[in-house]
Amino acid sequence: MRRLEGRVALVTGGLRGIGEAVTQRLIAEGAAVMVADLDETEGGRLGAHAAYVRLDVGDEAQWRAAVAAVEQRFGRLDILVANAGIGGTGPIREVTLEAWHQTLRVNLDGVFLATKHCAGLMARSGRDHRGGASIINIASIMGLVGLPQAGPYNASKGGVRLLTKANALEFAADKLPIRVNSVHPGFVETPLLLSSSPREALDFYHAGTPMGRLAQPSEIAAVVAFLASDDASFMTGSELVVDGGWTAQ
Amino acid sequence: MAGMLDGAVALVTGAGGGIGGATVEALLAAGAEVIATDIRPPASGTLNLAQDVTDEAGWATLADTIQERWGRLDCLVNNAGIATISTIEENSLADWRRQMSVNVESMLLSCKAMLPLLRESGKTRAGGASVVNLSSVGGIGGAPFMAAYCTSKGAVRLFSKSAALEFAALNYNIRVNSVHPGGIQTAMMDEIIEAYVRLGAAPDHATARAGVDRQHPLGRWGRPEEIAAGIVYLCSPGASFMTGSELVIDGGFTAA
Numbered sequence: 001m002r003r004l005e006g007r008v009a010l011v012t013g014g015l016r017g018i019g020e021a022v023t024q025r026l027i028a029e030g031a032a033v034m035v036a037d038l039d040e041t042e043g044g045r046l047g048a049h050a051a052y053v054r055l056d057v058g059d060e061a062q063w064r065a066a067v068a069a070v071e072q073r074f075g076r077l078d079i080l081v082a083n084a085g086i087g088g089t090g091p092i093r094e095v096t097l098e099a100w101h102q103t104l105r106v107n108l109d110g111v112f113l114a115t116k117h118c119a120g121l122m123a124r125s126g127r128d129h130r131g132g133a134s135i136i137n138i139a140s141i142m143g144l145v146g147l148p149q150a151g152p153y154n155a156s157k158g159g160v161r162l163l164t165k166a167n168a169l170e171f172a173a174d175k176l177p178i179r180v181n182s183v184h185p186g187f188v189e190t191p192l193l194l195s196s197s198p199r200e201a202l203d204f205y206h207a208g209t210p211m212g213r214l215a216q217p218s219e220i221a222a223v224v225a226f227l228a229s230d231d232a233s234f235m236t237g238s239e240l241v242v243d244g245g246w247t248a249q
Numbered sequence: 250m251a252g253m254l255d256g257a258v259a260l261v262t263g264a265g266g267g268i269g270g271a272t273v274e275a276l277l278a279a280g281a282e283v284i285a286t287d288i289r290p291p292a293s294g295t296l297n298l299a300q301d302v303t304d305e306a307g308w309a310t311l312a313d314t315i316q317e318r319w320g321r322l323d324c325l326v327n328n329a330g331i332a333t334i335s336t337i338e339e340n341s342l343a344d345w346r347r348q349m350s351v352n353v354e355s356m357l358l359s360c361k362a363m364l365p366l367l368r369e370s371g372k373t374r375a376g377g378a379s380v381v382n383l384s385s386v387g388g389i390g391g392a393p394f395m396a397a398y399c400t401s402k403g404a405v406r407l408f409s410k411s412a413a414l415e416f417a418a419l420n421y422n423i424r425v426n427s428v429h430p431g432g433i434q435t436a437m438m439d440e441i442i443e444a445y446v447r448l449g450a451a452p453d454h455a456t457a458r459a460g461v462d463r464q465h466p467l468g469r470w471g472r473p474e475e476i477a478a479g480i481v482y483l484c485s486p487g488a489s490f491m492t493g494s495e496l497v498i499d500g501g502f503t504a505a
Contacts, residue, residue: 165504172466172501210417215490222487231478234471237504241494245417248410248493
């Protein structure tokens with residue numbers, strides 16, 4: 001399928017895990033992708049249809065520069081995938097304020113700044129498509145249900161869920177051609193999850209998922225591509241849960 | 250979407266209606282062979298049959314027909330439904346039961362009858378067999394004069410989740426999800442507008458329509474093909490980790 005021919009996407013956290021799979025899928029569907037991430041050394045391995053910009057998603061000045069780089073290189077922006085995220089776990093009585101702020105800074109400030117700074121360019125580009133431009137915020141099932149010792153992460157992802165809805169309604173009210181939706185993956189086999197989870201935790205994720213397995217990053221990327229395309233032209237403010245049945249219980 | 254469902258066998262009930270008809274077209278365009286049924290035989294499918302979805306014997310006959318010709322079923326779209334518009338005070342028990350029979354009992358009969366064919370598909374199909382049940386934004390929030398309809402669509406929502414979990418627990422490799430359209434430009438919506446005026450909920454058609462428009466932040470009703478695209482997505486291997494989920498396609502209706 002080549003549903004995204006001629007479109008330009010920005011994917012934050014695009015070098016690893018879900019972000020990398022999203023980048024590959026969007027390119028496979030015909031898009032050009034600006035990958036934003038923090039690893040200078042790996043930006044070069046992306047191939048002809050991708051460009052790289054270094055971006056700390058919690059830094060507003062860097063967002064201004066990143067959007068300017070997208071405009072200069074591609075002249076438009078049709079798809080924004082706010083994917084960059086970090087963990088945030090530990091007993092709530094022991095979580096430091098510094099650690100709390102760090103999780104909220106990347107996971108929630110990052111989505112706010114992405115939307116704030118990309119919306120102008122996306123509103124112009126969105127007029128060229130029947131389904132408008134598309135913002136896809138990667139939340140989590142942890143934005144829908146709680147988990148012990150995941151307070152900061154839960155708070156950040158719950159925030160992303162409702163920020164998404166507020167932005168969807170605001171752009172619709174302002175007649176801006178930008179749809180905004182959130183994706184809520186269950187447990188996905190990413191470097192972040194595999195490296196940060198002890199064996200017992202991985203067993204728990206496995207056993208707790210009704211499908212009996214973790215997701216592959218490509219299974220999240222397929223959903224993102226659907227939301228990015230005109231196939232989702234009547235979807236805004238929705239949450240797409242991709243969790244192998246976890247929250248259906 | 251060409252090629253997304255190459256070689257797949259799909260069944261769509263209520264295929265004579267707006268969303269059902271658009272779904273048949275979209276599935277065909279994606280490469281599937283489609284069995285289309287409705288109370289009067291539709292015209293758009295690979296095979297078109299008359300079916301009353303509340304009739305258990307009819308479901309058995311349909312399963313035999315599919316078994317003989319294809320030997321499996323990859324995608325089951327339970328779309329047939331009706332909408333009762335009435336005050337609770339005037340809602341007869343017969344009408345209430347009719348609403349539940351068409352919208353909810355049909356889900357049980359369908360899944361029961363088609364399960365052997367779906368399991369056959371699940372043995373080999375990438376991403377598993379896929380059941381898509383049409384609920385509504387009325388299965389998430391209530392609406393005046395639609396108590397029976399909203400009750401039935403709420404039931405579809407949780408039937409879908411339970412079926413998803415059960416088939417996962419039994420390792421059938423059959424995914425089950427619900428789709429929740431907002432107001433879609435179909436004959437059923439025209440009837441709903443008609444009934445609002447009849448019941449005195451709006452002084453005239455234009456006011457009734459404007460009221461429904463305002464519930465959709467995108468400022469318009471959806472088109473049947475915008476629901477069909479979501480259904481095709483859920484039927485495709487790309488949705489392989491989605492089960493027990495709700496696909497809300499409502500122009501922002503429930504986000505507010």
